[in-house]
Amino acid sequence: MVRDLREKMLQEMEHKELFEQVQKYGFAYVDQVRERNVFPTDDAIADLAVFTESLPQASGDAAEILALLHRYGSPATVAQTGGRYFGFVDGGVIPAALAARLLSDYWDQNTALYDMSPLASRLEEICEMWLRELLGLPEKVVAGFVSGSSLAIFCGLAAARYRIFQNNHWNINKKGFRGAPAVRIVAGRQAHGTVSKALALLGFGLDNIAWVDTDREGRIIPEKIPELDEKTILVLQAGNVCSGSFDRFEELCTKANKAKTWVHIDGAFGLWAAASSTLRHLTRGIEIANSFSLDGHKTLNTPYDNGIVLCDDKDALTQALHASGSYISHSGNRDGMFYTPEMSKRARSVELWAALKYLGKEGVDELVSGLHHRALQFKDELKEAGFHILNDVVFNQVVVACDTDELTSQTMKHLQQSGECWAGGAVWAGKTVIRISVCSWVTTERDITRSVTAFVAARQKAAGYRNTEQNVSGDRERSW
Ligand SMILES: *Cc1c(COP(=O)(O)O)cnc(C)c1O
Secondary structure, three states: OHHHHHHHHHHHHHHOHHHHHHHHHHHHHHHHOOOOOOOOOHHHHHHHHHHOOOOOOOOOOHHHHHHHHHHHHHHHOOOOOOOOEOOOOOOOOOHHHHHHHHHHHHHOOOOOOHHHOHHHHHHHHHHHHHHHHHHOOOOOOEEEEEOOHHHHHHHHHHHHHHHHHHHOOOOHHHHOOOOOOOOEEEEEOOOOHHHHHHHHHOOOOHHHEEEEOEOOOOOEOHHHOOOOOOOEEEEEEEOOOOOOOEOOHHHHHHHHHHOOOEEEEEOOOHHHHHHOOOOHHHHOOHHHOOEEEEEOOOOOOOOOOOEEEEEOOHHHHHHHOOOOOOOOOOOOOOOHHHHOOOOOOOOHHHHHHHHHHHHHHHHHHHHHHHHHHHHHHHHHHHHHOOOEEOOOOOOOEEEEEOOOHHHHHHHHHHHHHHOOOEOEEEEEOOEEEEEEEOOOOOOOHHHHHHHHHHHHHHHHHHHHHHHHHHHHHOOOOOOO
C-alpha cells in the first residue's frame, strides 16, 4: 500500500500534468481577477460547503483535489491582486516575486542553517545589505526574515528587552522577570494591536505601559512623552493603520538617543517611505533608532508571508532569539534561525530578493510614490463627490466619512456588497469611517475613478434605504 502511494507520487512528479494544470488554473485566475467581484459573492461563499466532509479514509486523486480548489476555492478568494481591493493594508503581488516564489516552492528549502540552504542564506545576506541601503540605515543593522510585522515587532522588542536587562546586569533569558529591574515601555495610544500583543507575549504586562497621547493624525505628541532613561523602550510608528501618519522621528529619536532609550519603529507598511525620494521626509531621523519592523507583503508587494526585523544590535537580537542543540552546527556563515524565533522556515529571502532585484531603487521609489499619488487622487475625487476626508493623506491611507455615522456604515455595507471595490471600516476620532488603503501596484487611475463611482452609488443606495426607514417612522428629514 505504502509502495503504491509512493509509486503514485513518483508518477505525479514525473508526469507533471498536475503542475501544468495548476499553472493553467493560475493563469485563468490572473486573467479574470481584474474584472471579477472584489469580494466573493454569497453563492461562492455558500459553495464552500463542498469542503466540509470528514477526513478521507484513503488517498485521493491529485487532479481532482486541485480541480476542487480551482472550481470552488478560487471564486471564494478575495481579489486582492485585482486593483480595487483597498481593505486593511494588503498589498498585491509583483509578477517576478510571485514567479520566484513558485520556483522556490519547488526547491522547498529550510533556511534555519547555512548548511540547510547556502542559497537562502546568501540571499538573506544580500537582502539585508540592500534593505540597509534602501532605507538609509547604518552598516551595523542586521535583518531577520519572519512571517510578518507581528513577529518582527516581537523580535525587535525581544532584542530591546535582552539588551536593557543585560545592561543592568540581568540575564533575562536565564533569570526571567522575577526580581528583575523595572523596565518601562512608552508607546503611543495609536500603536498597532500587534505591538500590544508582542509586549504581552514578552511579559511586560499591558497595564505597565505608559501610553502617550496622540494628535488628530494619530501621531505621538512629543511634549507628552514622559522622562526617558536607559531602562525604557520607546515604540514609535511609521504609518498609522488608519491615517498613514508618521511619528516625528527626528525629534523623538534624538531625545531618546540622548537618554539611551531603546527605540523600536513599527514601520510595517510605512517604513518604505524611506525608499522614496519624494516621501523620505516622513522617515527623517529613523536611522538612529535601534530596531525596526516592516513587511515585504504590504507596500513592497511580495507574496505572503514576508516580514523583516532590522536591528542595530546583532548581539542583542541573536541572544534574545537564541537556541541551541548538539546537532545545530554554526557554520561561520549566516544561519538564519539565529535572527528569528522560528527554526525551520521557508526561504522568504527568495521572493524578497526577486522583488528588490526586479524593481531596483527606482522601481521601489516609483511603486511607493505611485501608491501615494493614487491615494491623493482617491481623496480628491471623493471630496469632489461630497465625502469628508478625515486625515491628512501623507502616504497611502485615506479616512473617509459621510455626513453621519449611520450613513457611513450603510454606505460601506453597500460598497462591500457591490463587488466593485472593497474597503473596511474603523472608528477614527470618535467617528465611524471607511478606511482606504491603496497598496497594490496594479491599481490604476481608472480603478480609483471607478471605485469613487462605486462609493457614490453605495451612498445613494444607503440614503434611499435610510429615507425609506425614516418615511416609515415618520421622520422625513434628510440627513445629508
Ligand atoms: C500590518 C501591520 C502590523 C502587523 O503586521 P503583519 O504583517 O500583519 O503581522 C503591525 N503594524 C502595522 C502598523 C501594520 O500595518
